[in-house]
Amino acid sequence: xxxxxxxxxxxxxxxxxxxxxxxxxxxxxxxxxxxxxxxxxxxxxxxxxxxxxxxxxxxxxxxxxxxxxxxxxxxxxxxxxxxxxxxxxxxxxxxxxxxxxxxxxxxxxxxxx
Amino acid sequence: xxxxxxxxxxxxxxxxxxxxxxxxxxxxxxxxxxxxxxxxxxxxxxxxxxxxxxxxxxxxxxxxxxxxxxxxxxxxxxxxxxxxxxxxxxxxxxxxxxxxxxxxxxxxxxxxxxxxx
Numbered sequence: 001x002x003x004x005x006x007x008x009x010x011x012x013x014x015x016x017x018x019x020x021x022x023x024x025x026x027x028x029x030x031x032x033x034x035x036x037x038x039x040x041x042x043x044x045x046x047x048x049x050x051x052x053x054x055x056x057x058x059x060x061x062x063x064x065x066x067x068x069x070x071x072x073x074x075x076x077x078x079x080x081x082x083x084x085x086x087x088x089x090x091x092x093x094x095x096x097x098x099x100x101x102x103x104x105x106x107x108x109x110x111x112x113x
Numbered sequence: 114x115x116x117x118x119x120x121x122x123x124x125x126x127x128x129x130x131x132x133x134x135x136x137x138x139x140x141x142x143x144x145x146x147x148x149x150x151x152x153x154x155x156x157x158x159x160x161x162x163x164x165x166x167x168x169x170x171x172x173x174x175x176x177x178x179x180x181x182x183x184x185x186x187x188x189x190x191x192x193x194x195x196x197x198x199x200x201x202x203x204x205x206x207x208x209x210x211x212x213x214x215x216x217x218x219x220x221x222x223x224x225x226x227x228x229x230x
Contacts, residue, residue, distance in 0.1 A: 040122065041222055042206075042220030042221050044220075088156065092158075107156040
């Protein structure tokens with residue numbers, strides 16, 4: 001089945017460690033996005049990428065990094081510089097056609113030990 | 114700057130009641146797009162509807178209906194004869210482009226809808 005796969009579903013990190021969240025899609029979508037969701041908050045955009053080897057910062061990019069080496073993959077690294085990384089992270093993708101909305105994965109919940 | 118306000122943090126109703134979720138937006142763009150997404154307990158966001166700023170016709174899809182009023186900058190969502198499976202967090206979102214933008218969507222904080230049996 002086609003879709004967006006985020007792994008792992010739950011992730012724990014010790015303070016000071018970098019951690020990478022995976023997002024893979026087999027929908028042949030062009031654009032991919034990373035959002036952060038905090039309790040009682042809406043989603044906030046971290047990074048987005050419209051094409052391979054290109055990505056742009058969103059509203060809250062500090063302390064995060066991404067890569068887009070393949071069309072189907074858009075991993076997010078939460079670095080030790082991110083002071084409050086505990087959150088629910090959602091990956092999305094969309095086909096670059098004017099009428100196509102974003103589709104979302106199931107999310108990864110990151111917690112600090 | 115764009116902004117979406119969902120003033121209702123949580124709504125609880127008994128099954129079969131009708132319920133309306135409010136969404137008020139702010140934007141300086143003359144062309145923009147409004148979205149509703151549903152987030153069930155499993156976590157993924159499910160796309161429900163998109164509406165562009167030039168189309169103020171109300172839309173109905175089964176038990177769901179949407180009321181877009183440009184004059185009040187609102188895009189409200191009504192569920193008729195609610196069911197327990199409708200329990201979820203619902204997000205209203207705004208973008209300057211129909212696909213949610215090259216630069217992503219602006220989300221409201223969401224309304225947690227609880228349907229009690």
